Amino acid sequence: MSPVISASAETLPNRDKRIDLDPELRDRAGVPRPRVTFALDPYTSAGLAEALKVNRDIFDAMGATETQFNAPYLSNAIIAGTTRMGHEEKGSVVNAHLRSNEHANLSICGASTHVTAPVNAPSLTITAMAYRLADHLAAPGGMV
Ligand SMILES: Cc1cc2nc3c(=O)[nH]c(=O)nc-3n(C[C@H](O)[C@H](O)[C@H](O)COP(=O)(O)OP(=O)(O)OC[C@H]3O[C@@H](n4cnc5c(N)ncnc54)[C@H](O)[C@@H]3O)c2cc1C
Numbered sequence: 390m391s392p393v394i395s396a397s398a399e400t401l402p403n404r405d406k407r408i409d410l411d412p413e414l415r416d417r418a419g420v421p422r423p424r425v426t427f428a429l430d431p432y433t434s435a436g437l438a439e440a441l442k443v444n445r446d447i448f449d450a451m452g453a454t455e456t457q458f459n460a461p462y463l464s465n466a467i468i469a470g471t472t473r474m475g476h477e478e479k480g481s482v483v484n485a486h487l488r489s490n491e492h493a494n495l496s497i498c499g500a501s502t503h504v505t506a507p508v509n510a511p512s513l514t515i516t517a518m519a520y521r522l523a524d525h526l527a528a529p530g531g532m533v
Contacts, residue, residue, distance in 0.1 A: 394447060396440030397508035402482055408471050423471075429461070437461045467511055469500040487522050495524045498522050 400406065403412045406428070410421035429437075441458060448456045475481025478490045484504050489495040498519050500511050507514075 392415045392448075396437065396444060398433045398436045398440070399507050400505060401430050402504040403430060406470075409453075410476070427463075434461075439481065456461040465506060465508065467500060467506040467509065469503040469506040472497045472499075473504050474502040475504070486525050487518065496522055496526065 393464065405426065407426050408423050409426075411424035412421075414424070418424055444458070445456070472482040472489075472504040473480070474483050474485065474487070478484075481490065483489055483497050487496045487498055487502060489497060498515065500506070500515055502518070503511065503514070
């Protein structure tokens with residue numbers, strides 16, 4: 390079997406990368422479709438270029454005679470960022486305690502509050518945030 394090395398990068402949080410409601414496109418029920426605005430930032434692109442260089446060096450050190458490299462591509466199962474957390478109400482949906490900016494009795498816990506998506510495995514972070522939210526709600530004054 391041929392050895393395979395893969396490298397992945399987490400992109401930087403950036404307000405310009407966003408998911409919002411498409412102002413024109415609707416599904417069959419008339420509900421606005423999600424609109425995804427995304428571009429690789431220079432920092433992430435540079436990281437991937439560096440990873441490619443390291444991978445080449447590893448194959449050279451192994452004495453590989455035939456190598457093949459893919460161009461960077463977007464592939465991720467993590468759906469995140471639709472109810473983004475932030476210190477300022479403008480540009481965010483929930484605050485640091487996961488409370489909705491618009492509805493004081495609504496808390497949101499999940500990957501949707503993350504401002505950027507990791508390459509994989511956000512579930513432990515989501516679980517930690519759920520514990521933190523539960524402690525906050527159970528504390529005096531935590532519930533509205
Ligand atoms: C193929 C795949 C592989 C993955 N592998 C990993 C992995 O190895 N490790 C890891 O950590 N993460 C992995 N993830 C990511 C992880 O599964 C998600 O990030 C995580 O489940 C997100 O949790 P959540 O609670 O935010 O959302 P979800 O788990 O999507 O929960 C949202 C819930 O809300 C419900 N819901 C939605 N709309 C409504 C509504 N209007 N009314 C009532 N209920 C509603 C949905 O039915 C769902 O049960 C993977 C994801 C995919 C798709």
